[in-house]
Amino acid sequence: MALERLGSSLYQALKRVFRASIVDEATVKELVRNIQRALLQADVNVKLVLEISKRIEDRALNEKLPLGISRREHVIKVVYEELTRFLGEKPVPIKVEPGKKKVVMLVGIQGSGKTTATAKLARYFQKRGLKPALICTDTYRPGAFAQLQQLANRINMPLYGDPKTKNPVKIALEGLKHFKGKDIIIIDTAGRHKEEQELIKEMKTLEKKIKPDEIMLVIDGTIGQQATVQAKAFNEATPIGSILVTKLDGSARGGGALSAVAATGAPIKFISTGEKIEDIESFVPSRFVGRLLGMGDLETLLEKVREAEIKVPEKKAKAILSGKFTLTDMYEQFEAMKGMGPFRKLLRMIPGMSYDVPEDMLNTAEDRLEKWRVIIQSMTPKEKENPKIFNSSRIKRVAKGSGTSEKDVKELLKQYSIMRRMLKTLRRKKKLPFFGKGLPLK
Numbered sequence: 001m002a003l004e005r006l007g008s009s010l011y012q013a014l015k016r017v018f019r020a021s022i023v024d025e026a027t028v029k030e031l032v033r034n035i036q037r038a039l040l041q042a043d044v045n046v047k048l049v050l051e052i053s054k055r056i057e058d059r060a061l062n063e064k065l066p067l068g069i070s071r072r073e074h075v076i077k078v079v080y081e082e083l084t085r086f087l088g089e090k091p092v093p094i095k096v097e098p099g100k101k102k103v104v105m106l107v108g109i110q111g112s113g114k115t116t117a118t119a120k121l122a123r124y125f126q127k128r129g130l131k132p133a134l135i136c137t138d139t140y141r142p143g144a145f146a147q148l149q150q151l152a153n154r155i156n157m158p159l160y161g162d163p164k165t166k167n168p169v170k171i172a173l174e175g176l177k178h179f180k181g182k183d184i185i186i187i188d189t190a191g192r193h194k195e196e197q198e199l200i201k202e203m204k205t206l207e208k209k210i211k212p213d214e215i216m217l218v219i220d221g222t223i224g225q226q227a228t229v230q231a232k233a234f235n236e237a238t239p240i241g242s243i244l245v246t247k248l249d250g251s252a253r254g255g256g257a258l259s260a261v262a263a264t265g266a267p268i269k270f271i272s273t274g275e276k277i278e279d280i281e282s283f284v285p286s287r288f289v290g291r292l293l294g295m296g297d298l299e300t301l302l303e304k305v306r307e308a309e310i311k312v313p314e315k316k317a318k319a320i321l322s323g324k325f326t327l328t329d330m331y332e333q334f335e336a337m338k339g340m341g342p343f344r345k346l347l348r349m350i351p352g353m354s355y356d357v358p359e360d361m362l363n364t365a366e367d368r369l370e371k372w373r374v375i376i377q378s379m380t381p382k383e384k385e386n387p388k389i390f391n392s393s394r395i396k397r398v399a400k401g402s403g404t405s406e407k408d409v410k411e412l413l414k415q416y417s418i419m420r421r422m423l424k425t426l427r428r429k430k431k432l433p434f435f436g437k438g439l440p441l442k
């Protein structure tokens with residue numbers, strides 16, 4: 001996603017907070033300035049940027065700390081919450097129930113991605129066990145029916161249309177009759193217009209005659225904050241409207257488009273992030289922000305950070321901080337991670353780790369965790385405390401004892417030195433996510 005750039009600048013801004021030795025007014029002000037810069041680069045409207053900065057700064061500096069939360073955690077929480085609010089309330093999902101024919105009509109200016117989105121939406125509901133069907137009412141653009149037919153065929157989706165008829169309303173009404181038993185019917189429209197007024201007028205005519213349950217405006221995300229004009233006109237014109245923002249993969253302006261639409265109060269229900277039929281997702285601001293920042297859901301995040309912290313006794317953590325990290329410590333870390341979900345997921349959720357841990361190390365760690373634990377169990381206390389003493393006969397013995405191969409043991413030892421090196425780097429950066437509580441990190 002091209003939004004990655006926004007995500008990574010926001011993340012870099014937060015990272016400074018993770019790393020700061022103390023979190024004070026200057027830290028918060030610097031954070032806010034960096035967030036502003038990141039948002040402006042993503043084409044977010046200046047006024048909106050000022051609004052969100054003010055809220056973040058006010059809350060981060062003045063709000064009373066919730067019980068058991070450090071200033072640092074609180075600042076991160078505030079940023080997360082304000083970005084989420086910035087992208088709108090959690091939209092009410094389209095209620096689709098088996099047998100209750102829900103009719104959704106897609107409108108939008110030419111090239112915004114309606115036809116593609118029609119197929120994507122159908123696929124979305126199909127994957128959830130529902131029976132969708134499509135109607136093509138684009139009688140304006142030659143080849144429109146063929147385009148949708150091709151997409152529909154790929155996902156085995158029934159499609160109604162008639163390239164020879166010129167009357168879109170007639171096709172729509174016939175199609176609705178044709179698809180009586182379906183759960184959701186998605187209507188693709190022509191959208192031959194290049195500007196809002198005409199589009200809205202056309203939409204109202206269709207609305208009156210076709211009477212859909214919901215009208216979804218498809219907005220091209222690459223237009224950035226300009227999306228506000230369409231979204232505003234649309235939101236005022238129909239009470240049954242929702243929004244689907246497309247092409248968020250191809251543009252650095254996606255953040256601008258999303259925030260502009262959200263600011264009009266129009267509910268964004270879906271976003272599309274690629275040309276493939278599967279590239280659609282329901283839009284949930286909190287989830288979106290979590291992913292944007294590369295840190296998952298906030299509640300889970302804070303919870304897991306604390307869990308991870310509690311598992312390491314302070315004395316041990318201090319020893320590790322002061323430079324000692326043995327295989328016993330590594331084993332205890334593995335133990336602590338057990339039952340906390342996949343290693344990768346856990347690391348992703350910890351601030352300061354999500355962009356730092358090399359991908360291949362995550363993969364290895366996830367796959368080998370169990371094997372490593374068994375290998376370490378087969379070592380003598382001396383070996384665990386001082387892995388340097390490993391030679392080929394010791395490796396052979398441990399491999400035999402643990403029912404693994406010498407290659408496995410060597411791999412573990414290599415992994416151990418990688419982890420040790422990583423801890424050293426983290427230590428230098430003054431952020432040690434696993435061993436945070438009560439240490440000089442706060």
Ligand SMILES: Nc1nc2c(ncn2[C@@H]2O[C@H](COP(=O)(O)OP(=O)(O)O)[C@@H](O)[C@H]2O)c(=O)[nH]1
Pocket residue numbers: 108109110111112113114115116117191246247248249250272273274275279
């Ligand atoms: N990269 C990317 N391209 C998209 C996306 N959605 C649509 N497109 C492309 O945008 C172009 C116009 O899409 P189309 O559905 O025909 O727009 P319509 O005129 O509104 O029906 C096509 O080339 C699509 O492949 C998206 O989310 N990402």
Ligand SMILES: [Mg+2]
Pocket residue numbers: 114115116138144189190
């Ligand atoms: Mg089309």
